[in-house]
Amino acid sequence: MRKKIVAGNWKMNMNLEEGKTLVEGVLEGLPALSENKQVVLAPPFIHLASIGEQLTGKHHIHLGAQNCSYEGSGAYTGEISASMVKSTGAEYVILGHSERREYFKEDHAMLVKKINLVLENKMQVIFCCGEPLEIRDADTQNAYVQEQISAELFHLDATQLKNVVIAYEPIWAIGTGRTASAQQAQDMHAHIRSVIAAKYGQDAANDMTILYGGSCKPSNAAELFGCPDVDGGLIGGASLKAEEFLGIVNAM
Numbered sequence: 001m002r003k004k005i006v007a008g009n010w011k012m013n014m015n016l017e018e019g020k021t022l023v024e025g026v027l028e029g030l031p032a033l034s035e036n037k038q039v040v041l042a043p044p045f046i047h048l049a050s051i052g053e054q055l056t057g058k059h060h061i062h063l064g065a066q067n068c069s070y071e072g073s074g075a076y077t078g079e080i081s082a083s084m085v086k087s088t089g090a091e092y093v094i095l096g097h098s099e100r101r102e103y104f105k106e107d108h109a110m111l112v113k114k115i116n117l118v119l120e121n122k123m124q125v126i127f128c129c130g131e132p133l134e135i136r137d138a139d140t141q142n143a144y145v146q147e148q149i150s151a152e153l154f155h156l157d158a159t160q161l162k163n164v165v166i167a168y169e170p171i172w173a174i175g176t177g178r179t180a181s182a183q184q185a186q187d188m189h190a191h192i193r194s195v196i197a198a199k200y201g202q203d204a205a206n207d208m209t210i211l212y213g214g215s216c217k218p219s220n221a222a223e224l225f226g227c228p229d230v231d232g233g234l235i236g237g238a239s240l241k242a243e244e245f246l247g248i249v250n251a252m
């Protein structure tokens with residue numbers, strides 16, 4: 001059965017104490033989840049090990065990082081490798097977020113290297129894709145997202161692809177309060193699934209978890225997650241308050 005996920009991307013928010021308090025709140029209110037459902041928390045790198053300890057032995061809640069280096073190890077001052085992330089207990093790494101693409105100039109070649117390193121280190125990739133507003137306005141979003149997926153994922157074989165989750169995050173919906181409508185999300189998710197099917201076959205496409213991200217809140221999560229091709233969410237702002245995040249988890 002297809003995995004469903006609600007993942008919290010804290011971005012560059014929360015000091016250690018605030019983060020630990022947030023995790024306590026999430027753990028306290030976490031509902032019992034069926035076998036195919038997971039919650040993922042992606043705090044900043046520097047909190048991974050301590051939050052990993054808080055999550056030890058807890059079911060259905062997993063640790064993720066927001067990024068990793070495109071180099072494996074060595075003289076790269078300030079960088080964090082995939083194997084370091086793995087050693088904290090993290091199981092997921094978010095890659096290709098539009099903020100990394102835009103502000104840190106991450107391109108196809110860098111993302112291919114990062115994806116390979118995460119998979120080599122036996123973690124799962126949460127691969128973000130999504131179009132800017134001008135592409136949506138020109139109604140060319142399907143081709144834009146297809147290009148991101150083919151340039152950055154299509155070097156993987158079908159077995160490797162099983163460790164990839166796709167997150168569709170339209171840039172115009174991130175942090176803006178302007179959510180994609182359920183229909184816009186469903187249309188893009190169905191398109192992404194058809195792109196996967198054309199390359200890897202229908203079974204692989206049916207198994208692919210595709211998350212929606214962009215101003216997802218407790219008030220719109222149920223409608224978004226009710227779409228047949230929306231398998232959960234990647235949550236920014238609303239993941240910073242336990243009650244809001246849990247409201248979205250409950251909608252899964």
Ligand code: 13P
Pocket residue numbers: 009097169173174175176177213214215216234235236237238
């Ligand atoms: P917001 O939920 O704050 O719009 O952020 C979405 C996002 O970028 C998650 O990765």
